[in-house]
Amino acid sequence: MKISTLKIKGFRSFGPNEVLIPIEDNLVGLIGLNSAGKTTCLEALKKMFGQTSADRELFRQDFHVGKDEDPDFAEEKHISIEAVIDFSEEEKQAIPHFFSEMVVDEQDGDPYLRIRLEAYWKKSNFIPDGEIDSKTYFIKTAQGFQETEDSKKLFPSHFRSLIQLLYVPAIRRPSEQLRYSSGTILFRVLKKIKWGEAFKGDFDKKVTELNNLFNSLDEFGTVQQSITELWQQFHKDERYKDTALGFGGSDLDSILKKIEISFSPTGTYRSYKIDELGEGYRSLFYLTLVCALLDIEEKLSEQEDQENIGINRPLLTILAVEEPENHIAPQLLGRVIKILKKISCNDSSQVLMSSHTPAIVKRLKHECILHFRINHKYETQVSRILLPERKDDAYKYIKEAVHNYPEIYFAKLVVIGEGDSEEVIFNRLMEVMNIDFDDNIITFAPLGHRFVSHIWKLLEALHIPYVTLLDLDIERDGGGWGRVKYALKQLIEVGADRDILLKLKGGGVLPDSSLELMHKKTLKTDKDLKSLGSWVRTLKRYRVFYSAPLDLDFLMLTHYPEFYKRAVPENGGPQIPDKQTEEEKFAKKVSLAVQAVLKSEKAIGYNYSEEEKQLMIWYNYHFLGRGKPVTHIQVLSSMKPREIRGNLPPVFREFFTRIKEILDKQ
Secondary structure (H helix, E strand, O other): OEEEEEEEEOEOOOOOOOEEEEOOOOEEEEEEOOOOOHHHHHHHHHHHHOOOHHHHOOOHHHEOOOOOOOHHHOOEEEEEEEEEEEOOHHHHHHOHHHHHHOEOOOOOOOOEEEEEEEEEEEOOOOOOOOEEEEEEEEEOOOOOOOOOHHHEEEOOHHHHHHEEEEEEOOOOOHHHHOOOOOOOHHHHHHHOOOOOHHHHHHHHHHHHHHHHHHHOOHHHHHHHHHHHHHHHHHOOOOOOOOOOOOOOOOOHHHHHOOOOOEEOOOOOOOOEEHHHOOHHHHHHHHHHHHHHHHHHHHHHHHHHHHHOOOOOOOOEEEEEEEOOOOOOOHHHHHHHHHHHHHHHOOOOEEEEEEEOOHHHHOOOOHHHEEEEEEOOOOOEEEEEOOOOOOOOHHHHHHHHHHHHOHHHHHOOEEEEEOOHHHHHHHHHHHHHOOOOOOOOOEEEEEOOOOOHHHHHHHHHHOOOOEEEEEEOOOOOOOOOHHHHHHHHHHHHHOOOOHHHHOEOOOOOEOOHHHHHOHHHOOOOOHHHHHHHHHHHHHHHOOOEEEEOOOOHHHHHHHHOHHHHHHOOOOOOOOOOOOOOOOHHHHHHHHHHHHHHHHOOOOOOOOOOOHHHHHHHHHHHHHHHOOOHHHHHHHHHHHOOHHHHHHOOOHHHHHHHHHHHHHHHHO
């Protein structure tokens, strides 16, 4: 018995349009930035299945208020929270409680339950916060079919014990849960114990013996007599005139309220109480209490089954954990997630947890992750992480990206680049351009020269904006026209309108046959370069930019040549023949450098100036013979901001302008 879908409408950050939240695993991680709606989703479950009336109580602020809406002028509001519950094959026959409430989509289809909380708020002239009416129903109509007045049946209050929600808040106070009072975890645990009449008799006898033992002490009697005499001097009423000093009589509940837990050894002469532990251990112990309750219920259930007593525990326990990473070291987080996974494997348990840390994403399967994001209307959007087909090589790449770069799921904007050089350069340029990655929650995602369409698809599905910088690679294999063709085809694959993307200057649309042969076009004339440049400008409208004419390393070298020439070890650097006195050797050196940089023995650098070809000697030295990121770090750290801005490549100005435009819209 598991929740398979949650539907929320009109609750806090969930707007007037119903949001479907698919729950396709027994353990689900809700991830996203702060205030994206993760906690709201867990709170919605508490409003439905909370064990106390306080848990289920709704307030005016629970009703959604639109971005431009003045709540003082609202007349009424509506909340709808629905859980769709599926059953295993065994449960379909073994759980009689819900047989009459199940629905099916079609004949011989799998039966399921629809449980919905509906609440209405109405403005009132007599009650300052208005009137709220809420009810929970079974919905007797299958999904997708028209509901009628007979579709709703009130959810019986005695059924609430069959579906239990255990909520672990972000701020964890285990000491509160160790009190023997209604609603606490300790109360639930100890209520599982069957206090037999024989035990109660023995308990009363032992308490009486203990009291008699103290009363036998003369000093104790003196204390009690003194208190009684002075009390009667102050208090002349016949009622309550006698006092007795003792240990709570035979009131079992009074004794249970005094239960404490202690921890040892501590390295001191005494044990520690829960409040003396550090925040991390207190947080871990809170989770321990929750897990203990579930473990006890499971063991008692097995015992009851063997004794044929019948079901005396919830049929479904939903464990809602808010930010399990709080106060816990990343190394211990793995242990926490492992325990939560184990709990989720129980037939009657399901775990949902919210998080805004990459450490959680790394420890979950992508199928278990739901991404939460606030859109421009300040309403929560929920998306699944989509991967290519398993047989596709891209599946492995994107799956690894989910684990290796989980920061993208918490970003307001993602900058996509070819590799490590881009990340180093962007980090420095962000400072120079006064756009801080951290302040603006920008994440860099390296492509590694592969599968740009899949990272685009992933980000589109999650509604996370992005900008992309690719290498144009003119005269390299597949470069130039091949790079443009690749980007055009990938944009079409992720949903770009083909007729707009491939629109020609004369008004026509580039035919498929021409697109397929685009990589074979030449770059021998100015007209060819002008045509290529036109398509490069078109791609900028889709937030795709190019390091031209070659790649980012060459772009930086050509704009800051003197700084890169100085970035050499002492007595190091490429051995360059003198251009004047060793003309032939110099020409040979340039020719070999061009072939190495363009990665072809036939390369002549037709589209590069003489100055650019000579710089390829330095490219060969810095970026083919040494580590690219190290070189860029060395050069950029030696440059002042004004020196970088003084000759900044134009593509960077356009790139950062687009980043600012996107951030300003959020």
